[in-house]
Amino acid sequence: MIRTGGAAFPSPLPASGFHDCSDRTSFGSVDAFVCDLVDDSWEDYLDMMGVRTAMIETLRDAPVQRVAVLRGLEVNPDDRGEGHGHRMMANLLDSFDDLGANITFLFADMEECNDFDLTEWYAGYGFERVDNDEAAPCMxxxxxEIIAEVRAANAFGKINELEPCMM
Structure with a gap:
């Protein structure tokens, strides 16, 4: 299922412009939110995760109103392999659409032990990789058009041209 984001008649957000979509169940948890672009929560989160300033500026100028951020989705080890992750992700993406999110972000935690490729799993829901980070790629x-602009801002697919740190 490919999503483009943003419901035709999105649910209103609270006056703060921020909606917590986090949920905890007996088999796992989701940590996520949707906010209006004017709310700095999305920008602060991306900055904290080390996203390049150029990417944040690109998104700030993009024709969007609401941003969704998936900070984490976890299924308890004993409950894995039963489809809980798929159901949680599908429900979360439906909520993001209902709330009118035009862009959805996540950082895939590649350092966690999984029996599958996490970036491929997220790609199955329409997420596209937009940076070169190996430990926690931004998707x-x-x-x-926005994907292309963000990839260009991140020099996606190019060798990182930053100079090595000298100690």
Missing amino acids: MIASP
């Missing part, structure tokens, strides 16, 4: 759902 997003957005229009093809």
